[in-house]
Amino acid sequence: MSVKVSMNVNGEAVSAEVPERTLLVSFLRETLNMTGTHVGCDTAQCGACTIHLNGRAIKSCNILAMQAEGGNVTTIEGLAKADGTLHPMQEAFRQNHGLQCGFCTPGMVMSAVDLVKNTPNPTEEQIRELMDGNICRCTGYHNIVKAIAAGATSMAANP
Amino acid sequence: MYQFKFQKAKSVAEAFAGLGKDGDAKLLAGGQSLIAAMKLRLSQPSTLIDLGDIAELRQIKVETGTVTIGAMTTHATVAASAEVNKALPALAMLAGSIGDRQVRNQGTIGGSIANNDPAADYPAACLGLGATIATNKRKISADAFFKGMYETALEAGEIITSVSFAIPKRAAYVKFKNPASRFAIVGVLVADFGSSARVAVTGAGPGVFRIAEMEKALVAKFAPESVANIKVPAEGLNSDLHAQADYRAHLITVLAQRAVIAALK
Numbered sequence A: 001m002s003v004k005v006s007m008n009v010n011g012e013a014v015s016a017e018v019p020e021r022t023l024l025v026s027f028l029r030e031t032l033n034m035t036g037t038h039v040g041c042d043t044a045q046c047g048a049c050t051i052h053l054n055g056r057a058i059k060s061c062n063i064l065a066m067q068a069e070g071g072n073v074t075t076i077e078g079l080a081k082a083d084g085t086l087h088p089m090q091e092a093f094r095q096n097h098g099l100q101c102g103f104c105t106p107g108m109v110m111s112a113v114d115l116v117k118n119t120p121n122p123t124e125e126q127i128r129e130l131m132d133g134n135i136c137r138c139t140g141y142h143n144i145v146k147a148i149a150a151g152a153t154s155m156a157a158n159p
Numbered sequence B: 001m002y003q004f005k006f007q008k009a010k011s012v013a014e015a016f017a018g019l020g021k022d023g024d025a026k027l028l029a030g031g032q033s034l035i036a037a038m039k040l041r042l043s044q045p046s047t048l049i050d051l052g053d054i055a056e057l058r059q060i061k062v063e064t065g066t067v068t069i070g071a072m073t074t075h076a077t078v079a080a081s082a083e084v085n086k087a088l089p090a091l092a093m094l095a096g097s098i099g100d101r102q103v104r105n106q107g108t109i110g111g112s113i114a115n116n117d118p119a120a121d122y123p124a125a126c127l128g129l130g131a132t133i134a135t136n137k138r139k140i141s142a143d144a145f146f147k148g149m150y151e152t153a154l155e156a157g158e159i160i161t162s163v164s165f166a167i168p169k170r171a172a173y174v175k176f177k178n179p180a181s182r183f184a185i186v187g188v189l190v191a192d193f194g195s196s197a198r199v200a201v202t203g204a205g206p207g208v209f210r211i212a213e214m215e216k217a218l219v220a221k222f223a224p225e226s227v228a229n230i231k232v233p234a235e236g237l238n239s240d241l242h243a244q245a246d247y248r249a250h251l252i253t254v255l256a257q258r259a260v261i262a263a264l265k
């Protein structure tokens, strides 16, 4: 059994015939071959699979592709400009060494962009609290928090 | 996950018809509990009926004395709603304490109360704020709705459409969070309605419950010292790797006092 699922991913209309039980993250990674979105836990705990659906950060391992039918999806691949210029939040992660192995990073960045959109000038405490849906096994978080604070400043400067 | 059929409902009537056609069909709201259960093969619906496209289930209405939240309203929407923050700040705060931002962006109030997880937050809001749960068939008081672990008064073919909360003089919810999942190890909601008071506890037992003795004491005087010496028996409370029953019992009294203090602020 299968269904046709269509959505807009990073500005492009995509559509495919997939089994009903296909998760959004599997649709992105396995059907569209967009492997920037990671699967860390597959149980909605770690946030590595965070993407934006209709402008809100969600965990793509915990919804079906069909729940995004007709929606607008942004993944980590959709953040940088076409010429390769990084999004201010990506650049801030690079400048502040906000990653080590990089596995959690796509989810951290997608989650951070959503955080700053809803809380434009976050305090360090707000960043720590509001990033509780994203887990990192390497960094100890300090540089991630610094990167998000810097990313927030530079997002405000480059709207 | 086992295979299933998928249907997007355009209206509550269409969802109801879908449930009638297939006895093993299940409603899908945000999917934050159901998809996880299906991945573990703990749940095996033959058809999923997605409520995501039904706009009428996503309304927030504030009227004299009540706040009504549509079943498909996400936790994030309730937490951020200016109207809810003004009329019933305790409810907005409770919604903002559920899980993490990503879960709050997807999970819904209808899904949360239909699921009735013994450690979920919204059941405490419903019971503590004397809520009425509206379905496609009838209205159910929160006192009659929650039936213990993952069980509710919902019948086959019944779909929650909205939840109406009574606006108290003051209220507050305080939760001792599980640091990993953010579910309540114990959560206590207290509400002062003037001539009555309500105290609802989640996380501690097999389901949400009220504490009559504390309610009586709070009607007499809405102050933290009124509940400070009311002990809750540990018998029947949950013991697990997070907390033993006697610890949970202790937490109830501590959190009830903190909630009263927060409500008075």
Ligand SMILES: Cc1cc2nc3c(=O)[nH]c(=O)nc-3n(C[C@H](O)[C@H](O)[C@H](O)COP(=O)(O)OP(=O)(O)OC[C@H]3O[C@@H](n4cnc5c(N)ncnc54)[C@H](O)[C@@H]3O)c2cc1C
Binding pocket: A043, A044, A045, A062, B026, B027, B028, B029, B030, B031, B032, B033, B034, B035, B036, B051, B071, B097, B098, B099, B100, B103, B106, B107, B108, B109, B110, B111, B112, B113, B114, B115, B117, B119, B120, B121, B122, B154, B158, B159, B160, B161, B181, B182, B183, B184
């Ligand atoms: C990482 C994580 C952390 C979480 N932390 C918390 C927490 O701290 N506190 C907390 O309270 N919850 C927590 N949750 C649960 C979360 O709040 C869920 O969103 C909620 O329990 C279910 O809502 P849903 O919309 O996702 O429902 P679904 O998962 O789609 O559905 C749940 C159940 O309700 C039924 N249902 C859905 N809508 C209706 C309706 N309108 N009428 C009748 N039946 C319906 C479905 O058939 C299903 O059986 C957490 C979840 C995750 C993944």
Ligand code: FES
Binding pocket: A038, A039, A040, A041, A042, A043, A044, A045, A046, A047, A048, A049, A050, A059, A060, A061, A062
């Ligand atoms: S892979 Fe989705 S939250 Fe971990």
Ligand code: FES
Binding pocket: A098, A099, A100, A101, A102, A103, A104, A105, A135, A136, A137, A138, A139
């Ligand atoms: S950088 Fe390795 S998990 Fe975060």
